[in-house]
Amino acid sequence: MEIASTENTIKEKYNIKYNADKIPLMAFATVNFYNEINTPQHRGMFKFFDKSFIAKNIDVDFIDRMSILPNYVNENL
Numbered sequence: 001m002e003i004a005s006t007e008n009t010i011k012e013k014y015n016i017k018y019n020a021d022k023i024p025l026m027a028f029a030t031v032n033f034y035n036e037i038n039t040p041q042h043r044g045m046f047k048f049f050d051k052s053f054i055a056k057n058i059d060v061d062f063i064d065r066m067s068i069l070p071n072y073v074n075e076n077l
Contacts, residue, residue, distance in 0.1 A: 001018075001023070001024065003016065004016050004017075004018035005018060005020060005023060025050040025051065025076055026048075026049050026050050027049055027050060027051045027052065027053065027069075027072070028045075028046065028049045028051075028052045028053070029052070029053040029054075029055075029066060029069065030052075030053070030054055030055070031054070031055040031056065032054050032055065032056045032058070037054065037058070037060070037063060043062060046062050046063055047062065051064065051072060052064065053065065053066045053068070053069050053072075054066060
């Protein structure tokens with residue numbers, strides 16, 4: 001999607017054409033069973049998504065609580 005919607009050499013080389021009315025959003029949701037958001041590798045992964053959600057009560061700047069997921073969907077669809 002990123003290649004098709006931006007100016008780049010791959011798009012030019014393969015003559016990729018994509019005219020989207022809307023660019024899709026990518027979100028990630030987890031319950032954090034194994035406390036995975038506290039590892040640097042996983043923290044970095046969350047930055048690849050437009051929005052990330054977690055089911056546990058935790059306050060960090062890179063992920064939101066799962067309870068706001070319905071509002072996020074309603075605002076962005």
